Amino acid sequence: MGIPNGPRTWAESKKKRIDTLAASAGRSGRGEGAGDGPGGPATGEAGALKGAEGVSLLAAAWRRLRRNAVFLIGAAIVLVFVALAIIAPWIAPHDPAGRILVDQIRPSNPIPQPQPGFPLGGDSSGRDLLSRLLVGARQTLFVGVMATLGGLSGGVLLGTLAGAFGGPIDSLIMRIVDVMLSIPALLMAFTIAAMFAKPTQWTVIMAIAIVQVPIFARLLRGSMLAQRRSDHVLAARALGVKQAPIVIRHMLPNSFGPVIVQATLVIAGAIIDAAALSFLGLGNPDDRSPEWGQMLGKAQEFFNTFPHLAMWPAACIIVVALGFTLMGESLREALDPKSQR
Template identity: 65%
Template structure:
């Protein structure tokens, strides 16, 4: 190999008319290759949009994980109940309770916001993972088998996509006799399945025509190893990036369903959408009860969206700058 390389360098020097007295002239520096992930990270760490989204997401996750330690009070004790009067049904901010009470129950609003981040994260992550798992199954079947299997799966996906996502989630949630956190997760995950299935199916169809898959088929490799060793691993990149965007949608959908009363009815475990629904009873006298959970939902969804869009641009060759 070294002899061949020296010969190529010599031919390059002769073609360029370079004198043999300059041994390094005409040679190309031998630099190591850069992986797709490393190349994407080089662009992402200089992208302010990604850094803002990453900061918001990391802060949200850390607050959700350490919520019981960060909350100044527990979320179910009416510390300010004695201050509730007909003239002031919702006590405002004061020492030790900067955001005041959450209503006539006198519970600390700030503590419930912090504790509610954990429930919101659990619902969003579990719903996204469940939707991702279902989408991978359907997308793999459609992309690997093709034919009538692809037709049946895609017609099912088209029917699900033809319905508005929130309407479909409400329809699924109402099928359960008693609303709970898990019915909320199931309803949202069903909405996300066709998104992942269609995206994975398209990626796998592109992989079916690639050279390495055609070479494996020519060598007699069976469909199973080709699908799970070659096609599926190389098709998951866009799907995983899409999961960050879907996570933001899952948080918004969870808040919408909880606002409509289809979430966990037990308010001892606060959740931002649930708090937003309870706040409408006091909107005339204390609009801040609706502002704070709504602001948390918007900021967190905005952070996940910024991070997901930046990841998609960094990993997409067509959008690289």
């Protein structure tokens, strides 16, 4: 009775606690070895509730993930690109907007060849391709992440309303979602992006975010409905807990796992969609700040003669999308309740 979880896990949990402690940033661990990994160093203050959940959820997932090769590969890819995106302005060998090689361009040879100092050569405007790829990572990742966050917020709001209230509100929201889902995603993104007279990166972000909203809304509503019928929500209601804390404290945090997984997967899709929009000229037209999809679009007229111009940004898009997808898939496995315990 007195010993929780059994001593079998103690030694293991001690090791785990080192990780979780690191995650909880200086919060003092308890001396006794009875706690089992994930929730160990959580706080009890209501104010720190959000933080405590975070530690618990993330720590539990991390415990599983750090031995998962697929996740580590995905995470490594993503981290490399994020790091490159952050430090791009400092490591780019040349100004991505500077037409340094423009004097090499002539009608017989419109694309400057790779040469010392310009390992990938230049583009059709005489700008350094490598520098543009590096700096382009910034823009591309920013658009992907922001579009996903936008879609996530909208979807979480709608899904929460639908799942928490049920009945006519749920029906109304879900019919809207159904209509949005019945239009092919990319087509809808094009339509939304094309509605703006002057495309900027923000119109791209908005177009892709709106397309993601119904996916997140439907996903969250599904798990909210499951939560609504769950035992612990019934138990909380049996204790007289009011509707708002039931939704916010008891239903939402428990419904969030699939949404987090979906978000990582959606980032990959968002990057590809943003590239597609830019490729079709619905993205940011200002090519002084490069973006992979836009580079791809510019490269199409030279595709037969100089395929490398398209290969490089395409490869970057594929690899980054792959990285996010690998992360998302392994996260899905890690958060899957069936693989737990």
